[in-house]
Amino acid sequence: MAKKIALLQGNDACAHGALYAGCTFFGGYPITPSTEVAEVMSQELPKVGGTFMQMEDEIAAMAAILGASLAGAKVLDATSGPGMSLKQELIGYACIAEITCVVVNVMRGGPSTGMPTGPSQSDMQQAKWGTHGDHAAIVLTPASCQELYEETGRAFNMAEKYRMPVQIQIDEIGAHMRERVEFAEPGELEVIDREVTTLSPEEYEPYADTESIVAPLAPFGSGYRYHVTGLNKSADGFPTTKAELVAHEEQRQIDKVALNAADIEKNEEYQLEDAEVVLFAYGTTSRSARYAVNELRKEGVKAGMFRPLTMWPFPEKRIAELADQAKAIVCAEMNLGQMVIEIDRVAKGNCVVAHIGRVDGEPINPGQIIDKVKEVL
Amino acid sequence: MAYDYEKSIRPGKLPHIWCPGCGHGIVLKGLIRAMDTCELDRDKTAVVSGIGCASRLPGYLDACTLHTAHGRAAAFATGIKMAKPEMTVLCVGGDGDGTAIGGNHFIHACRRNINMTYVIMNNYIYGMTGGQFSPCTPTGMKASTTPYGNPDPIFDISKLAIGAGATYVARTTAFHATQIDKLIAEGIKHKGMAVIEVLDDCPTSYGRRNKFRSVVEMMKRLKDIAVPVTAAAKMTDEQLEGKVLTGVLFKEERPEYTEQYAQLIQRVQGA
Numbered sequence: 001m002a003k004k005i006a007l008l009q010g011n012d013a014c015a016h017g018a019l020y021a022g023c024t025f026f027g028g029y030p031i032t033p034s035t036e037v038a039e040v041m042s043q044e045l046p047k048v049g050g051t052f053m054q055m056e057d058e059i060a061a062m063a064a065i066l067g068a069s070l071a072g073a074k075v076l077d078a079t080s081g082p083g084m085s086l087k088q089e090l091i092g093y094a095c096i097a098e099i100t101c102v103v104v105n106v107m108r109g110g111p112s113t114g115m116p117t118g119p120s121q122s123d124m125q126q127a128k129w130g131t132h133g134d135h136a137a138i139v140l141t142p143a144s145c146q147e148l149y150e151e152t153g154r155a156f157n158m159a160e161k162y163r164m165p166v167q168i169q170i171d172e173i174g175a176h177m178r179e180r181v182e183f184a185e186p187g188e189l190e191v192i193d194r195e196v197t198t199l200s201p202e203e204y205e206p207y208a209d210t211e212s213i214v215a216p217l218a219p220f221g222s223g224y225r226y227h228v229t230g231l232n233k234s235a236d237g238f239p240t241t242k243a244e245l246v247a248h249e250e251q252r253q254i255d256k257v258a259l260n261a262a263d264i265e266k267n268e269e270y271q272l273e274d275a276e277v278v279l280f281a282y283g284t285t286s287r288s289a290r291y292a293v294n295e296l297r298k299e300g301v302k303a304g305m306f307r308p309l310t311m312w313p314f315p316e317k318r319i320a321e322l323a324d325q326a327k328a329i330v331c332a333e334m335n336l337g338q339m340v341i342e343i344d345r346v347a348k349g350n351c352v353v354a355h356i357g358r359v360d361g362e363p364i365n366p367g368q369i370i371d372k373v374k375e376v377l
Numbered sequence: 378m379a380y381d382y383e384k385s386i387r388p389g390k391l392p393h394i395w396c397p398g399c400g401h402g403i404v405l406k407g408l409i410r411a412m413d414t415c416e417l418d419r420d421k422t423a424v425v426s427g428i429g430c431a432s433r434l435p436g437y438l439d440a441c442t443l444h445t446a447h448g449r450a451a452a453f454a455t456g457i458k459m460a461k462p463e464m465t466v467l468c469v470g471g472d473g474d475g476t477a478i479g480g481n482h483f484i485h486a487c488r489r490n491i492n493m494t495y496v497i498m499n500n501y502i503y504g505m506t507g508g509q510f511s512p513c514t515p516t517g518m519k520a521s522t523t524p525y526g527n528p529d530p531i532f533d534i535s536k537l538a539i540g541a542g543a544t545y546v547a548r549t550t551a552f553h554a555t556q557i558d559k560l561i562a563e564g565i566k567h568k569g570m571a572v573i574e575v576l577d578d579c580p581t582s583y584g585r586r587n588k589f590r591s592v593v594e595m596m597k598r599l600k601d602i603a604v605p606v607t608a609a610a611k612m613t614d615e616q617l618e619g620k621v622l623t624g625v626l627f628k629e630e631r632p633e634y635t636e637q638y639a640q641l642i643q644r645v646q647g648a
Contacts, residue, residue, distance in 0.1 A: 024460075025456070046641055047645055049642055049646070051459045053456070055455075055485070056482065059449065059452070060455075060481065063452030063482070064452050064455050066445075067443070067455065068456035068457065068459060068460035070443065070456075070457060071423075071456070071457045071460035071461040071464070072460065072461065073460040075456075090449065093445065093446050220423055220443075220457060220461065220464065221420070221421050221464045223420050225439055227387075227435070227443075228442070229443075229444040230444065230445065231444070238390070238436065239436070239444075
C-alpha cells in the first residue's frame with residue numbers, strides 16, 4: 001500500500017506526530033500561532049477514543065495534562081509565548097513530581113503580547129530556565145514539517161523514558177509553512193511507552209532509585225496508592241526537609257538527563273569536516289544557514305553548519321570540539337543573543353564567536369548570514 | 378466501639394500539621410466516614426489538593442493522592458477524571474486556594490458539571506502564610522494584611538458554585554461534625570460536580586487577630602450562625618441577618634461531563 005502523503009502545515013504535522021506516538025489526551029487553550037495543533041487534536045482524538053480538553057486558561061491546560069498523565073495517558077499541550085510564560089510553574093511541577101508530558105511552544109515575538117503573527121526564536125533560554133529552581137530540561141528544535149512530525153514522536157519517547165516534561169520549540173514560520181509530509185506506517189518509527197513498575201504495591205516507592213535512575217511509574221488507579229507533591233520529597237513521594245534526601249532527589253533529577261545526554265542529543269552536521277567557519281542554526285533559521293553554506297562554498301569559503309535538533313541539554317562536547325577546529329562559530333537565531341551565550345561559554349575563547357540576530361518579525365535571510373561570515377573571517 | 382479511622386490513614390504520617398483548634402482534622406474524619414459510607418475503593422480514588430493548610434489533607438489519606446500547585450486542584454482533577462472516568466475524584470482545599478488563585482478552575486469545573494466532589498474548607502484566611510485576608514474574610518475583620526480592617530466584600534462560596542453550574546451544593550460547619558460526612562457522602566453519590574463548603578476556624582491566624590478568646594468561643598459562633606436551610610424557609614430576613622444557611626442548598630440533575638464526552642466519542646466513532 002502506498003504511504004499516506006499530505007501537504008501539511010507544521011502545526012498539523014506536530015499533531016499527527018503526537019497521534020502516531022500514541023497521545024490520548026490534549027489539554028490546551030487557544031493562542032496564535034499554535035492553535036492549529038489544538039484544532040487537529042480536537043478533530044482526531046475522539047476518533048481514537050482520546051480526550052481533547054479546551055481548558056479555561058493556559059495554566060489549567062497544563063494542570064489537566066499533568067493529571068491525565070498521572071492517570072496513565074500520553075499527553076500534549078501546545079501554546080505560544082504568553083501561554084508558555086503562564087505554564088512555567090506547572091512545568092516546574094512536572095519536573096519535580098516527574099510527570100511525563102510534551103509541551104509545544106510556537107515562538108512568537110515578545111516579551112508580553114509581542115508580535116503574535118511573526119516568527120521568533122526568543123524563548124530558547126526560557127525553555128531551559130523558565131521555571132524557578134534547579135531542574136533539567138529536554139528541548140527539541142525541528143526545522144521542517146516532516147521533521148516536526150517525527151520529532152514530536154521523539155519528544156514523547158524522551159518524556160516517557162525520562163519521566164519529565166519535554167518541550168518542542170517551533171517558530172511561527174515552522175508552524176505555518178506547508179510542506180510534503182510522509183506519514184509513517186505503524187511500527188516504522190520507534191514508540192516508547194513509559195516503563196510501568198513490576199513491584200508489588202507494598203514494595204513500590206514512586207521515586208526510588210533504580211538502575212536507570214528513572215523510577216518506573218504506577219499510573220493512578222492501577223492498584224498503587226502513593227502521594228505526589230510539588231514539595232521536595234523523598235523516594236516514597238512524601239515531603240521532606242531532610243538535607244541529604246532533598247539534595248539526593250534534586251541531583252537525581254538533574255543526573256537522569258545529564259548522564260543520558262548521549263541518548264537525548266541529536267544534531268545534524270552539514271559540511272563540517274573541513275569547516276573553518278561553523279554556522280550554528282536551528283529551526284527554520286537553519287534553512288537560510290544551509291543555503292548560506294552552499295553559497296559560501298561556491299565562493300571557496302570553507303563553511304559548514306551545526307544544527308541541533310536537541311537544544312537542551314546543550315551539545316557542549318561537540319561545540320567544544322568545533323571551537324577547537326574552526327576559526328569562528330557564527331550563531332544565527334531570531335533573537336538578540338540567546339543560544340550564542342551557551343556557545344560562548346563552551347568555546348572558552350578557542351575561536352571567534354559571532355552572532356546574527358533579528359527580532360523584527362522577519363526571518364534571517366542567507367544574505368545576512370553570508371555578509372556576517374565575510375565580516376568575521 | 379470507636380470508629381476505625383486508622384485503616385484510612387497512612388502509617389506514620391500523623392501527627393498532622395494543623396494547629397490545636399483548627400477544624401481541618403474534623404473535616405478529615407468526616408471525609409473518611411463519607412468515603413466509608415460510599416464504600417470507595419481507595420485504589421480507584423484520587424484525592425487532589427492545591428496549596429495551603431487544608432491542602433495538606435491528602436497526604437494523610439491512604440488513597441491516590443495529589444498535592445498540586447496553589448489553586449490548581451480542580452484543573453489537575455479534571456485531567457485525572459477525563460483520563461480515567463472510572464476513578465472517584467475528590468478535591469479538597471481552602472477558601473484562598475479554591476476561590477482566589479484557583480477561582481477560575483473552580484467555576485469552570487462547576488460549569489462542566491464533571492463528576493467530582495470538591496470539599497472546600499472555608500476558614501476565611503490564608504493560614505499557612507500567617508493570616509492574610511482571603512476572598513472570604515468578612516468585611517471589616519482583621520488579617521495580617523488588613524491591619525485597619527478588611528475593606529473587601531466577600532465571596533459566598535456556595536452561591537458562587539451554584540451560579541457557576543455545580544449541581545450539588547451543600548454547606549455545614551466544623552461544629553456540625555456529624556453532618557459533614559453525610560453531606561460529603563451525598564456529594565460523592567451525586568452524578569456531577571458536587572461542592573461541599575465547610576466553615577471551620579483558624580484560631581491561630583484569624584481568631585487571635587479578631588478578639589476571639591478561645592477555640593470554644595469560635596466553635597460556639599459556628600453553632601450560633603448556622604441555620605438549616607429548612608428552618609430558614611420559615612424565618613424573616615431580619616431573623617436571618619448574620620446567619621449562614623446549612624444543609625443541601627442546591628441539587629439538580631444535568632448531563633454529566635465525562636458521560637457527555639463518552640457519548641461524543643461514540644458518535645464520532647460511529648459516524
